[in-house]
Amino acid sequence: MTDVFDFSVPAADGTExxxxxxxxxxxxxxxVASECGFTPQYEGLQALQEQFAERGFRVLGFPCNQFxxxxxxxxxxxxxxxxxxxxGFPVFAKIEVNGEGAHPLYQHLKQQAPGALGTRGIKWNFTKFLVGRDGSVLDRFAPQRKPQDLVGAIERALAVPRPDDGG
Structure with a gap:
């Protein structure tokens, strides 16, 4: 079965x-988006990165101009x-998250974690997907959910041992 770790994405410099x-x-x-009302969430995302990095947590930003x-x-x-x-976390090259041009990673994320009422499309910038250590999509959070509101879900995901730790 495909998981998130099976995908490659375009880095900011254009390499895969x-x-x-x-x-x-x-x-x-x-x-993410640079000119959105939610753009200040960058600070909260960075705070999460700093808080949990030593435990194996990474924020990955994917710029999108579809909203x-x-x-x-x-x-x-x-x-x-x-x-x-x-x-300080990686912000990759601009991609599409919806429509025929949606990057395969986002096609996978939306299939694994539909939005409210089973909708698949991303509604706006700063939609967040939490991915477990095994590459499975654990949850999807609406743009309005502030990064600090995700601490409990992140803690639960980090409590699962790394696959190479015998867990």
Missing amino acids: QPLGTYRGDVLLIVN GGQEPGDAEAIQACGVRFGV
Whole structure:
């Protein structure tokens, strides 16, 4: 069965980044945008990264311009926004999360964790997917859910031993 670690995604520099490099970590995958009302969530996402990094937690940001044109810039502008908010987690190349051009990673995420009432589409920027150490999609959180509200779910995911730890 396919899991999140089976996908590769475009890095900010255009190279392909295999998500398998994060195997055994808990991931929070977020579609981000530089000019959105939720953009200040970058600070909360970075706080989560700092709080849990030593335990094997990683935030991964995926810029997307499909919602109100709120990520219009090129790779340099996108990375500059991350710098403005003190982001130390990876922010990848701009992708699509909905429609025929949706990146295969997002097709998988939406299939594994539908939204409210079983809807598959991403509704807006800063939709968050929590991925377990085994690559399974554990949960999906709406853009309005603040990063600090996810601490309990992240703690539960981190409590599961890494697959290579005999768990």
